[in-house]
Amino acid sequence: MEALPRASVVDVLEDRLREEILAGRHPAGSLLPPERQLAQGYGVTRTTLKHAFGRLVQAGLLETRHGIGTRVRDYERLGGADLLPMLVRHDARWLGEIFDVRCGVGALIAGTAASRASDTARTTLRALVECVRTADGPDAVQLADAEVHRALARATGNRVYVLLTNTLFNAYLPLRRHLAGPFQDAEEAYTRLAPVVAAVEAGDPAAAREAAEAYLRTTEHIMRAGLKGAAR
Structure with a gap:
């Protein structure tokens, strides 16, 4: 038998953020709070947060721009x-x-x-x-x-x-x-x-x-x- 994989902190955070975005807690077009604030709020490191952000950017839910921050994409208008x-x-x-x-x-x-x-x-x-x-x-x-x-x-x-x-x-x-x-x-x-x-x-x-x-x-x-x- 093969042991089931355990969810990492990044997996859990990614799931949490995705659900919050899709539920409308972070509306399309809005900027997420600063990384330091989010990391403290979720009790994770900024490195973990960046990894989760990277996955959600790849999924088409977020976009990150240097000097501006991380914005929630309007997936219903821009998504595929x-x-x-x-x-x-x-x-x-x-x-x-x-x-x-x-x-x-x-x-x-x-x-x-x-x-x-x-x-x-x-x-x-x-x-x-x-x-x-x-x-x-x-x-x-x-x-x-x-x-x-x-x-x-x-x-x-x-x-x-x-x-x-x-x-x-x-x-x-x-x-x-x-x-x-x-x-x-x-x-x-x-x-x-x-x-x-x-x-x-x-x-x-x-x-x-x-x-x-x-x-x-x-x-x-x-x-x-x-x-x-x-x-x-």
């Missing part, structure tokens, strides 16, 4: 989709908005894949959807399902679709144990997803969009029910 995993962990309501985008973008990707997929991409999709059917256990089924959607994005030939798909999965896969409802039975999961792949293989964009939307709405309904159950 890479912030979604962090935002979902802070507030699960972001997940509902992700579901909306997942459906719209997923249907668009499927339709585009149907019109552009190469023979190699179609062969890959056929093999990956069979992996859903043969996966062992809900977690393996869910991950196999995700690989089909990544392959659909790649089949469009548009790398932006690939990055968007990755971002959406990065946002909700960390919560996948609460979203595993559609993947309890491998055969059922396959049956829901196979029509999307079949329509792409047939080169029928309209049928692919329709099948993808049906799949995404059905799985969303099951996932939302699972989230409500977990919240009780």
Whole structure:
């Protein structure tokens, strides 16, 4: 067995600052108090504070300018989709908005894949959807399902679709144990997803969009029910 990693002081401080920023305690555009004051308030060294600041700058929540100080960025105006995993962990309501985008973008990707997929991409999709059917256990089924959607994005030939798909999965896969409802039975999961792949293989964009939307709405309904159950 492998021991679980222990959170460092920097980890704890980073989490605290991030939650305070996202909760609005430090509003967008405001300057944080001087480092010495913050370090004393949190009971940490200025070196620890600088490390935590560095992580939050990299995450897109802070910006530091020499001679001015550390300012809270307006992430809703300036941030990118890479912030979604962090935002979902802070507030699960972001997940509902992700579901909306997942459906719209997923249907668009499927339709585009149907019109552009190469023979190699179609062969890959056929093999990956069979992996859903043969996966062992809900977690393996869910991950196999995700690989089909990544392959659909790649089949469009548009790398932006690939990055968007990755971002959406990065946002909700960390919560996948609460979203595993559609993947309890491998055969059922396959049956829901196979029509999307079949329509792409047939080169029928309209049928692919329709099948993808049906799949995404059905799985969303099951996932939302699972989230409500977990919240009780």
